[in-house]
Amino acid sequence: MRQTIEATIDEQGNVRLLQPIQLSKPRRAYVTILADEQDIPETALLSEAVLAGDWDRPEEDAAWSHLHPAPVHLDWGQVRSVVEAAASELNWNVEISIDTAENLIVVSVPENQDDLMVETEFDFYALIMKQLSQDVFKTINFFFVSDSD
Numbered sequence: 001m002r003q004t005i006e007a008t009i010d011e012q013g014n015v016r017l018l019q020p021i022q023l024s025k026p027r028r029a030y031v032t033i034l035a036d037e038q039d040i041p042e043t044a045l046l047s048e049a050v051l052a053g054d055w056d057r058p059e060e061d062a063a064w065s066h067l068h069p070a071p072v073h074l075d076w077g078q079v080r081s082v083v084e085a086a087a088s089e090l091n092w093n094v095e096i097s098i099d100t101a102e103n104l105i106v107v108s109v110p111e112n113q114d115d116l117m118v119e120t121e122f123d124f125y126a127l128i129m130k131q132l133s134q135d136v137f138k139t140i141n142f143f144f145v146s147d148s149d
Helices: 042-055 058-067 076-089 111-131 134-139
Strands: 007-009 015-017 095-099 104-109 141-146
Touching (some): 076 095, 076 104, 076 111
Parallel strands (some): 104 141
Antiparallel strands (some): 095 104
8 A cells, every 4th residue: 555654865865764664575665856945936935825815715616616526425335346347357366455535446466467457457447437437437546556566
């Protein structure tokens, strides 16, 4: 499962985690370099406050409400069944885990099935979309993890 850990990076690129972490084996990681507050132009910071005062009003929310989609209720039991059926139909031998708080489905793919998964990934999505509405499908985030990672 994905984890976000706060860290600092020095000028030489050395990463120092700000909290301890225990892993069962070495794992890949993505590092995102965040802007230092000193790097943000003062005019942008000043503009943010002015715009927030103008935009963060009930009248603005009402005026733009037609652009906010209605919340979609996810039946995670149904979603799991549909995803597992799609994986089975494509002969994927995968482990599926769901993080409902993040609307995230993690598909763990054995190393020997990487090629099959790549060749049939669009078929996987198509099979799922046949069973779920487009609104439901669009709210789900898929994350594929290979044992070879």
